[in-house]
Amino acid sequence: MRLTHADRAVDPSTSATKGDVAAxxxxxxxxxxxxxxxxxxxxxxxxxxxxxxxxxxxxxGKAPFSGVHxxxxxxxxxxxxxxxxxxxxxxxxxxxxxTIEFHTWNARMPRLNKPDRIVFDLDPGxxxxxxxxxxxxxxxxxxxxxxxxxxxxxxxxxxGLHLVVPxxxxxxxxxxxxxxxxxxxxxxxxxxxxxxARSGAAQRVGLIFIDWLRNGDGATTVAAWSLRAxxxxxxxxxxxxxxxxxxxxxxxxxxxxxxxxxxxGDAWPALxxxxxxxxLQAVNASA
Numbered sequence: 001m002r003l004t005h006a007d008r009a010v011d012p013s014t015s016a017t018k019g020d021v022a023a024x025x026x027x028x029x030x031x032x033x034x035x036x037x038x039x040x041x042x043x044x045x046x047x048x049x050x051x052x053x054x055x056x057x058x059x060x061g062k063a064p065f066s067g068v069h070x071x072x073x074x075x076x077x078x079x080x081x082x083x084x085x086x087x088x089x090x091x092x093x094x095x096x097x098x099t100i101e102f103h104t105w106n107a108r109m110p111r112l113n114k115p116d117r118i119v120f121d122l123d124p125g126x127x128x129x130x131x132x133x134x135x136x137x138x139x140x141x142x143x144x145x146x147x148x149x150x151x152x153x154x155x156x157x158x159x160g161l162h163l164v165v166p167x168x169x170x171x172x173x174x175x176x177x178x179x180x181x182x183x184x185x186x187x188x189x190x191x192x193x194x195x196x197a198r199s200g201a202a203q204r205v206g207l208i209f210i211d212w213l214r215n216g217d218g219a220t221t222v223a224a225w226s227l228r229a230x231x232x233x234x235x236x237x238x239x240x241x242x243x244x245x246x247x248x249x250x251x252x253x254x255x256x257x258x259x260x261x262x263x264x265g266d267a268w269p270a271l272x273x274x275x276x277x278x279x280l281q282a283v284n285a286s287a
Contacts, residue, residue, distance in 0.1 A: 003096055010100070011050040013231040016255055021227065022095045024255050028262045029088050032225040036091075038108040040071065040082035042220045043094055044101035046229045054100070054229055058082060058220075066093035075112050076218070084109070100229035103220035106176075107169065115176045116169040116273060119221045120151075120184070121211035122160045125196075125204030134244050136194060136208045137161045141241070143187055147279040152268045153241055154224050155250040157234035160208075162221065168273040171280075173217045179276065180212035182283045225262065227255060237261055238268040 006019030025032065042058040059080040060070050067089030073081040085091055085102070094102070106115040120140055124133050137153065140163055144151050151163045167176070181197070187210060188197040196207040203209065214221050228234045234251035235258040253261050 003092070009049060010046070011231060011233050011255075013050070014233060014254075014256070016233055018095070018098070020255060021100065021233075022092060024227065024259060025091050025095055026088065027259045028225045029091055031262050031266060032102070032223065033085070033087070033091065035223040035225065036085040036102060036104060039084065039104040040076075040109075040112070040220075041085050041105075041223075042103040043083070043097075043099040044103065044229055045098050046100045047098045050100070050229050050231055050233070056103070065090070065097055067091075068093050071109065075110060079218070100227050100233075102223045102226045104223045105218070105220055106215060107173070111169055113173050113217070114169040114171065115173055115215065116167060118165040118167060118176060118180055119214040120163040120165075120180065121156070121214050121221065122163070123204065123209045123211050124159050125201065125207050125209065127206045128208060130247075130249050132194070133159070133161060133208065133250070134247070136210075137163060137244065139191065139194070140187060140210065143183065147183075147282055149274055149276075149279055150269075150271055152271055153239045153244065154268075155235075155237050155239065155247075155252065157222065157226070157228035157236040157251060157253075158230060159250050161250060162236070166271045166273050167276050171276055173215070175280070176276070177212070177215045177217075179280055179283060180215040182286075184210040184212040186283070186286060224268075225258070235261075238266055240267045240269070243267065 003022050008018045010016050010018050042056050046054045069084045071082045106117050149165050151165045154162050185197045188195040196204050196209050222236050224238050226236050233255040235253045237253045
């Protein structure tokens, strides 16, 4: 498709253009499209570039996106139809409409009320060093292992880290959300000098908020390999756990170098969907 205004600046801090964004997404489409296909997507659009006003779009608007698939409204009763990106055409259609970030649901079609993953987003407050964030991620991982749940890891592309737990798509979203909240509350109770279970900047000064709200009905998380609409255009990149000690920050990869990382292959382990039954029982018993 024809990309209009390809030379328009998107990120003044790096002089990256809309054409650069399109070239990046074309280069990593092989990694990004499997993250998008089969899941509703929310698009973060930045019509005037990074640092200016942005907005999320998860329903079709008046101007259609070329190649972006509009889903049956019956998939999410009581709401408007959702969007899905299945192909490179859809990816480029979203970029043409000034999309920078791609955020996905935790469930796949057609069972949007049955998540197939749980996301724990480590969101550091003011005064938190990178070493504290990496140690926090290890503590969350170990707590999940105690519940017999393995998790994958990725950078947020900003300041934090995301832990992703693949689960069998059997439990209603409200059950999964309650499990995530209870797990985070137990971690906050066990490590009050490190974690907090309540959102809000004032609540997490000197602490890490483990964002369990990513697991609610209709909630989304930035997809692996998505750019972030922030100065520098960081990228959310999958990691192997043994890479974490060598990482200097969650924005280690950007538009400028993430393609080379993608060319090395996906660092995520092939984790099979896991049963949540024993973990639910353990968390409920502790509560």
